[in-house]
Structures are given as C-alpha cells and as structure tokens.
Amino acid sequence: xxxxxxxxxxxxxxxxxxxxxxxxxxxxxxxxxxxxxxxxxxxxxxxxxxxxxxxxxxxxxxxxxxxxxxxxxxxxxxxxxxxxxxxxxxxxx
Amino acid sequence: xxxxxxxxxxxxxxxxxxxxxxxxxxxxxxxxxxxxxxxxxxxxxxxxxxxxxxxxxxxxxxxxxxxxxxxxxxxxxxxxxxxxxxxxxxxxxxxxxxxxxxxxxxxxxxxxxxxxxxxxxxxxxxxxxxxxxxxxxxxxxxxxxxxxxxxxxxxxxxxxxxxxxxxxxxxxxxxxxxxxxxxxxxxxxxxxxxxxxxxxxxxxxxxxxxxxxxxxxxxxxxxxxxxxxxxxxxxxxxxxxxxxxxxxxxxxxxxxxxxxxxxxxxxxxxxxxxxxxxxxxxxxxxxxxxxxxxxxxxxxxxxxxxxxxxxxxxxxxxxxxxxxxxxxxxxxxxxxxxxxxxxxxxxxxxxxxxxxxxxxxxxxxxxxxxxxxxxxxxxxxxxxxxxxxxxxxxxxxxxxxxxxxxxxxxxxxxxxxxxxxxxxxxxxxxxxxxx
Ligand SMILES: Cc1cc2nc3c(=O)[nH]c(=O)nc-3n(C[C@H](O)[C@H](O)[C@H](O)COP(=O)(O)OP(=O)(O)OC[C@H]3O[C@@H](n4cnc5c(N)ncnc54)[C@H](O)[C@@H]3O)c2cc1C
Ligand SMILES: [Zn+2]
Numbered sequence: 001x002x003x004x005x006x007x008x009x010x011x012x013x014x015x016x017x018x019x020x021x022x023x024x025x026x027x028x029x030x031x032x033x034x035x036x037x038x039x040x041x042x043x044x045x046x047x048x049x050x051x052x053x054x055x056x057x058x059x060x061x062x063x064x065x066x067x068x069x070x071x072x073x074x075x076x077x078x079x080x081x082x083x084x085x086x087x088x089x090x091x092x093x
Numbered sequence: 094x095x096x097x098x099x100x101x102x103x104x105x106x107x108x109x110x111x112x113x114x115x116x117x118x119x120x121x122x123x124x125x126x127x128x129x130x131x132x133x134x135x136x137x138x139x140x141x142x143x144x145x146x147x148x149x150x151x152x153x154x155x156x157x158x159x160x161x162x163x164x165x166x167x168x169x170x171x172x173x174x175x176x177x178x179x180x181x182x183x184x185x186x187x188x189x190x191x192x193x194x195x196x197x198x199x200x201x202x203x204x205x206x207x208x209x210x211x212x213x214x215x216x217x218x219x220x221x222x223x224x225x226x227x228x229x230x231x232x233x234x235x236x237x238x239x240x241x242x243x244x245x246x247x248x249x250x251x252x253x254x255x256x257x258x259x260x261x262x263x264x265x266x267x268x269x270x271x272x273x274x275x276x277x278x279x280x281x282x283x284x285x286x287x288x289x290x291x292x293x294x295x296x297x298x299x300x301x302x303x304x305x306x307x308x309x310x311x312x313x314x315x316x317x318x319x320x321x322x323x324x325x326x327x328x329x330x331x332x333x334x335x336x337x338x339x340x341x342x343x344x345x346x347x348x349x350x351x352x353x354x355x356x357x358x359x360x361x362x363x364x365x366x367x368x369x370x371x372x373x374x375x376x377x378x379x380x381x382x383x384x385x386x387x388x389x390x391x392x393x394x395x396x397x398x399x400x401x402x403x404x405x406x407x408x409x410x411x412x413x414x415x416x417x418x419x420x421x422x423x424x425x426x427x428x429x430x431x432x433x434x435x436x437x438x439x440x441x442x443x444x445x446x447x448x449x450x451x452x453x454x455x456x457x458x459x460x461x462x463x464x465x466x467x468x469x470x471x472x473x474x475x476x477x478x479x480x481x482x483x484x485x486x487x488x489x490x491x492x493x494x495x496x497x498x499x500x501x502x503x504x505x506x507x508x509x510x511x512x513x514x515x516x517x518x519x520x521x522x523x524x525x526x527x528x
Contacts, residue, residue, distance in 0.1 A: 001419060001420055001421055002411075002419075014421060015421055019410050019411040019526055021365070021412075021524065021525075021526065022365075022412075034511075035511065038510060038511040039361070041454075041510075041523050042363035042454045042510040042511075042523055043361045043362075043363060044352070044361070044362070044363065044364060044365050044454070044525075045352075045361065046352035046353075046362070046364055046365050046366055046412065047352075048350075048353055048366075048414045051412055053411070053412065069411075071366070071412050071413050071414050071415075072413070072414050072415055073415075074413065074415065074419075
C-alpha cells in the first residue's frame with residue numbers, strides 16, 4: 001500500500017488516489033509536428049528507477065499531484081503541485 | 094556510451110546428444126531399465142562470438158521464435174540469451190489461460206491461429222504440455238454486457254471461431270459453485286468458448302527449448318544483455334555479461350523489460366511496465382472444470398490438475414518493475430472471488446506472486462521491425478501473451494526469415510501508433526493502466 005503525502009490533505013492511502021501516468025511528457029503545441037503528437041500520446045520512457053507521475057486525489061481534495069516514485073522500491077521521494085518540479089539535486093539521474 | 098567489448102567466452106561446440114523420442118513405449122522401457130536411458134532435454138550452451146540471429150529473452154516467445162526459425166525456416170545459427178535460468182519469467186508466472194475470444198477481427202484471427210497451433214503443439218514438439226481445452230466461460234451481469242458479449246460472439250463466429258451463449262441455468266449446470274443471485278451482481282448468463290482452456294506453462298518453455306536445442310539452437314542461460322551495439326542505423330550485436338556477441342539480426346523478446354532493452358538501442362517504445370499478480374489455493378477435490386471469468390470485476394479462475402484453484406485479477410495499476418504485487422489488489426481480487434464463489438471463503442491461499450508485463454498503449458502486442466535495421470521486436474504482450482506464444486514465435490520467426498510480416502500478424506507493427514491505426518481491444522485509448 002502506497003502512502004502518498006498530499007500537499008493539501010496530508011498523508012493518505014493509495015486507495016484514495018487514481019494513477020494518471022507519466023508526468024514528464026511536454027504537451028505539444030499547434031506548431032509541432034504529427035510525430036511530436038504521436039510521441040506525446042504513445043511514447044513512454046518507462047524507466048526502471050525514479051519516475052515522475054500524475055496522481056489524482058479523487059477521494060480527497062480532487063486535485064492533481066505530481067509524485068516522484070521509484071518503480072522498483074516504490075519509495076516516494078517528492079510530491080508537488082502540477083506546476084512544480086523536484087529540486088535539481090533530487091531529479092532523476 | 095556502450096561498455097568496452099570484453100573478451101568473448103571460448104567457443105565450445107556443445108555436445109548435441111538427442112534426448113530421443115518420448116513415447117509410452119519409451120516410458121515402459123525406461124521403467125524396466127531403472128530410468129537409466131534418459132538424457133538432458135536440452136543443451137546448456139556457452140555463447141559463440143557471432144550468430145546469424147540473437148534472441149534476447151528465454152521466455153515463451155524467445156524460445157518459440159528460435160524453434161520456428163530452426164524447424165520452419167532452416168535458420169539454425171541462432172542463440173537465445175537469457176539473463177537468469179530458463180523460463181522463470183512470465184512464461185512460468187501466468188495463469189495459463191488460452192483462448193481466442195477477442196473483439197477486433199484481426200486479433201481474433203491472430204489468437205485463433207495461436208489456438209490452432211496449441212491444438213497440435215504436443216505432436217509437433219513431442220512434449221506433453223497438458224493442453225486442456227476445457228472451455229472458457231465469461232459471465233455477464235447486465236443487459237448491456239450481454240449485448241457486448243453477443244456482438245463479440247458474432248464477430249468470432251464470422252471468423253469461423255467457436256462461441257456460444259449460455260443461459261443462467263446452463264451456467265449453473267456447468268459451474269454449480271457460482272452464486273447466481275449474489276447480492277451485488279446477479280449473473281444473467283455466460284459466453285462460452287469451448288476450445289479455450291489451459292496449458293501447463295513450464296512445459297511450454299521446456300518443450301520449445303528441447304525442440305530448438307535439438308535443431309541446433311544455442312540456449313545460453315545466465316547471459317544478461319547489457320547493451321546493444323549500433324553502427325549508424327544498423328544493430329550489429331549485443332554486449333552481454335559474457336562478452337560481445339555479433340549478430341545479423343537481434344530480436345528482443347524480453348516482455349516487461351522491452352523498454353529497458355529498446356533504450357539500449359536508443360529507441361523509445363509505446364509501452365509501460367506494470368505488475369500482475371496471481372494466486373493459488375490449497376488443493377481441493379475437483380470443483381471447477383472450465384476457466385471462469387467474472388464480468389463485474391476483474392477476476393478469473395481455473396482449477397489445476399493438482400487441485401489448486403489458480404486465480405488472478407487486474408494489474409496493480411501504476412508503473413512498476415517489482416515482481417511481487419501489493420496488498421490493495423490482493424483485497425480486490427479476493428473480494429471478487431468470494432462474491433462470485435462464496436465457498437472460496439473457506440479455502441486457504443497457498444501462494445501469491447507477480448510478474449512484470451509490457452503493457453502496450455493500445456493493449457495489443459507488437460511484432461515488428463524497428464526504425465533500426467537488424468532489430469526486431471516481439472513485445473507489448475500485456476497480460477495476454479501466454480496464449481499467444483505459438484503464434485508469436487511463429488510470426489516473429491517469419492518476420493526474421495522473410496524480412497516482412499506474416500499476414501496474420503501484419504496489424505501488430507510498431508508503426509501503427511504514429512499512423513493512427515491502433516488495435517485498441519477495449520476501446521479505452523492510450524492508457525496502459527486501464528487496458
Ligand atoms: C500473473 C500473470 C498471469 C498471466 N496470465 C496469463 C494468462 O492466463 N493467459 C495469457 O495468455 N497470458 C497471461 N499472462 C501474460 C503472459 O505470461 C506474458 O504475456 C508472456 O509470458 C510474455 O512473454 P514471454 O513468455 O516471452 O515472457 P517472459 O517469460 O517474461 O520472458 C522474457 C525473458 O526475458 C529475460 N530478460 C529480461 N531482460 C533481459 C536481459 N537484459 N538479458 C537477457 N534476458 C533478459 C527475462 O529474464 C525473461 O526470462 C500472465 C502474466 C502474469 C504475470
Ligand atoms: Zn489531497
């Protein structure tokens with residue numbers, strides 16, 4: 001069971017959240033190519049290691065969080081708002 | 094940067110002793126002979142410095158690809174490189190269900206091609222894989238679900254594949270354990286594919302390994318691929334824990350590790366890695382002689398020949414390479430189990446395990462060439478790749494031998510994502526955690 005520290009509600013069980021996947025893909029703009037849209041929609045880095053991902057706190061504040069979690073140990077080392085990113089020193093290598 | 098090439102292991106020509114034909118007559122003879130005449134089923138080879146084809150991953154798909162390359166196309170200069178012991182990946186972790194009751198016509202054709210190969214597999218491998226066509230029964234609990242299943246059954250029958258609708262009474266007659274009127278989701282009926290069933294999973298790895306080895310393929314255990322060497326836009330070989338191995342074609346068949354291997358070649362795939370769990374109970378007397386799936390939650394169950402009830406549910410739901418599984422899904426699966434089959438509440442679960450799977454962005458597999466010459470991908474199997482092993486191996490071998498896809502797997506190319514021709518079985522879009 002993951003325990004996710006929501007910045008607004010405090011630490012809650014995984015059961016209150018819904019996973020929304022990879023949070024590292026920059027959204028293309030209208031000026032970008034079809035290939036950029038395809039990479040955004042279907043391409044995934046899928047690392048074995050630190051992963052920046054979206055979680056929606058459906059059973060709480062209903063806000064979207066950005067979480068940095070390890071895909072083998074499941075350790076969570078950073079949680080922030082959608083606009084924030086982890087400090088450079090803890091950014092994935 | 095790729096690691097510096099290490100000296101390759103000395104090339105030892107493995108002794109190619111045949112394990113001989115297995116038969117009832119042989120069993121009797123060995124029984125009278127103190128079982129002294131058996132030899133190893135397959136040779137544990139040391140890697141040679143170069144091969145025509147190197148297959149990465151000694152799971153079901155890697156071994157089947159090697160077998161069909163050697164026996165169907167005469168390409169025997171092949172190595173299968175497995176980082177651990179043979180067949181400890183998903184091929185030995187799955188719930189062994191085979192079926193072809195898919196929705197997309199191209200997928201129906203592909204999975205039924207596989208089912209037809211299963212039907213004659215034991216004869217072609219001379220190996221008992223315990224293929225048991227006991228039928229797969231999907232239950233439905235709402236009228237909308239009944240309509241969807243009817244549509245699916247009709248699509249299957251248009252392709253010449255068996256499918257039948259069962260009434261409530263017929264469901265009860267087939268599976269007396271089912272609580273038809275369970276308080277939450279009463280059962281309205283079922284959808285049966287009589288040719289579906291189960292197969293002894295380990296035997297599939299061993300049978301293909303034996304057949305491939307006998308045809309001259311090198312099966313190399315404890316040989317982890319750590320890098321993929323490129324010369325421009327062409328792949329020329331693999332760096333491994335046992336040195337560099339050159340190859341004209343490198344085929345990736347590493348299931349949940351596809352993205353990691355593709356990254357070594359500088360490619361990004363439309364795949365996420367997720368864990369799926371499975372469970373087995375203590376052995377009980379025969380109570381269930383079909384594969385049963387629940388329609389109001391993700392839950393499926395069958396009974397093994399040893400008597401254990403083998404069951405599973407959905408993926409845990411977030412990217413992970415942890416081959417173990419977490420407790421929230423244990424709770425969800427067991428809740429579904431006792432809702433549908435209340436008698437299970439008193440049966441003890443003996444073991445639980447997990448396997449990491451390559452969830453593709455449309456829920457369908459990928460058997461394809463890649464943007465790099467000499468690199469072929471067999472992956473994206475999601476949680477349904479066991480049933481596809483014969484067809485996956487057959488069509489991947491065809492792709493390697495002919496440089497063009499086999500017609501039955503042509504829709505599974507990697508280019509479909511960029512081209513907007515995804516094969517979205519469930520119609521949920523590019524969200525692997527929902528497939
Ligand atoms: C719990 C569970 C239940 C399932 N139930 C079903 C089911 O009922 N029906 C069904 O059809 N499918 C089912 N599946 C899915 C099915 O098991 C897989 O899709 C299929 O086995 C994957 O193909 P494979 O056999 O080739 O994979 P694997 O057996 O996983 O083979 C991949 C191999 O690659 C090796 N490898 C990885 N990295 C490297 C490297 N760097 N170098 C060398 N080797 C490497 C691994 O060690 C592994 O042995 C289930 C899966 C799980 C986990
Ligand atoms: Zn919250």
